[in-house]
Amino acid sequence: MNLTIEGLIGNIRLGDLHPVRVMGVINLSRESFYEESFAGQDAVLERALSSVREGAKILDLGAVSTAPGSPDIPEDEERRRLFPALEMVLDDLAGEVVVSVDTQRAKVADEALSMGAACINDVSGLLDPDMAPTVADHDGSLIIMASKERPGDLLEMREIVASLGNRLKDAGKAGVSTEKVTVDPGIGHWTPPKGPGHDLGILDGLSRLRVLNRPVMAAVSRKSFIGAILKRPDPAERLQGSLAATAVAVYNGAHLVRTHDVSGSMETIRMAEAIRGRPPISGSDGGIEVEVFDHSGHPQDLLWAFARLGVGEAGARALGLKGSFQALSIRGVTSPEATVIKQEMLARGGDAAIPMGALRCDPGDMEVLVLGTAAQVRGLVKNLKGQPFNLPTVAGAIEEALEKLDDPKRYW
Known part of the structure; x- marks a missing residue:
């Protein structure tokens, strides 16, 4: 067991001894809670190029909204939205950025990884029993969000830590390399019982995830708890609150930040990272x-x-x-x-x-x-x-x- 956290998403290393990485959101779903983040097929490539220029090392393409009240999107429709955009990004940015796909379906993940995506971001917490074996078959990276019966339905850190611990075991048994797994506590109003207080508690307790010895992703960008606290019902008005929440997440141990606002987040992340500092580790002396x-x-x-x-x-x-x-x-x-x-x-x-x-x-x-x-x-x-x-x-x-x-x- 090594308590200095080290992980991989594609060929990007993340963890305690690496800079906090930024994942830019490429939203292919019109149903998203943040309408301005939507990128149609004609805008996908420019959004991706812009995110990379601004500092994103990883792009996360998603075609299904999981916001409360969003309609169910059939698998065929997810494929129609996702794969042309994924092909464009992979063709034009090969070698420049690592591409992740946000999906809960193992069949979609299988095709995305076959096309060249390096990571699957599964907000359902492996509810599809074929998801972990599929990622393992491709030797891919995996982001697991804390979920039980539906995405983001866990409310407190004690159950989030336990759930993610069990999902890590499941992924390992399926053959997914532990080094390639990142965890996400599931901040956000995913289910009706989850309120701003729950999200604040998760954000404040983020460091508790260190016991899992895996890199932590924070996805707080423009989410509803920020709007509730600052009385900003429009997600377009939540940038400053997002940056404040991002700073706290990084200080409390996040190694990866998923954001709609790559450029706006970079300096916030670097400042919080500097305050957090590097782990206090002695130099190796005689193997000790x-x-x-x-x-x-x-x-x-x-x-x-x-x-x-x-x-x-x-x-x-x-x-x-x-x-x-x-x-x-x-x-x-x-x-x-x-x-x-x-x-x-x-x-x-x-x-x-x-x-x-x-x-x-x-x-x-x-x-x-x-x-x-x-x-x-x-x-x-x-x-x-x-x-x-x-x-x-x-x-x-x-x-x-x-x-x-x-x-x-x-x-x-």
């Missing part, structure tokens, strides 16, 4: 790498809160270390080293997740997830420095990763 993948509370800051309460200086220092939580991934350790780390954390009241193979003393490099307070991690580092094997190197890598939390070079 440490990443701080979660932390909350800062010991020095907490001193002021305790001082305000009248806590003594020594007590405040001790409480500050206990009030800060840290979660670390340590990669490249052996079975004995993993076992020692686990024992050291348990002895301090913390814990560490180690592979079952470590208990069997299996050979090869392993990963350990350390969970504890700053005080417990500090004690771990101190004791590892006097341990055998490569554990002193592990201690140094932990210190280096923790120092990078406040290193300005992580941001710029």
Whole structure:
């Protein structure tokens, strides 16, 4: 397990160590909630060229609207709208951009991938049982949106995370390469029970998707929750709200932004990405790498809160270390080293997740997830420095990763 997220859509790499990518929407459906985004056959190529000039690395062609109240579009009509446009884009922009197709139908996906599309964006969450095997047959990329019985019908992050986790398993069993799967939490008024509060909660909790270890796509462009909050019923008037929501999505971990407004989004994305910074990871030393993948509370800051309460200086220092939580991934350790780390954390009241193979003393490099307070991690580092094997190197890598939390070079 590698907690530094890395993925592929076509030949475009996305994840923690790559720029946030932009997916431009090519809307072939007149029923879309945002009428101005519609591109007829005579306008498709210019819309695609414009999006690429403005910075889109991926284009997403869709011929069926999934907005609430949209009519059912027969498969023949989806094909009539989609395939001529797809052929034009693939012929004129071959090698310049990766093309994705937004469809819920495996037969449509099969033909699109055969034509040269690299990715299928399935908002139904693989409701068509043939979708994942079809993508696997073409060794294609796949975007899975959180859905249960119909697109976007999951309301809270706890069920969204669980659903996407299960769909990832399904895709893997069907033969889809895990590296080629991206997840989408399904922000938007997809079903009547879903309101602006649900979308805000999903956007605020986007970082919870990191546990799935897959790139995250944010599709917030001009959606109804923005209109409800800003009292902008016309999607054409929601650009500023879209940019604000995009910035929050990127800061909270989005690796891919799907948007109707490529040019308008680029600077917003780059600024939010700079503030988010790169993951705090130690440089590989002797095959050991440490990443701080979660932390909350800062010991020095907490001193002021305790001082305000009248806590003594020594007590405040001790409480500050206990009030800060840290979660670390340590990669490249052996079975004995993993076992020692686990024992050291348990002895301090913390814990560490180690592979079952470590208990069997299996050979090869392993990963350990350390969970504890700053005080417990500090004690771990101190004791590892006097341990055998490569554990002193592990201690140094932990210190280096923790120092990078406040290193300005992580941001710029």
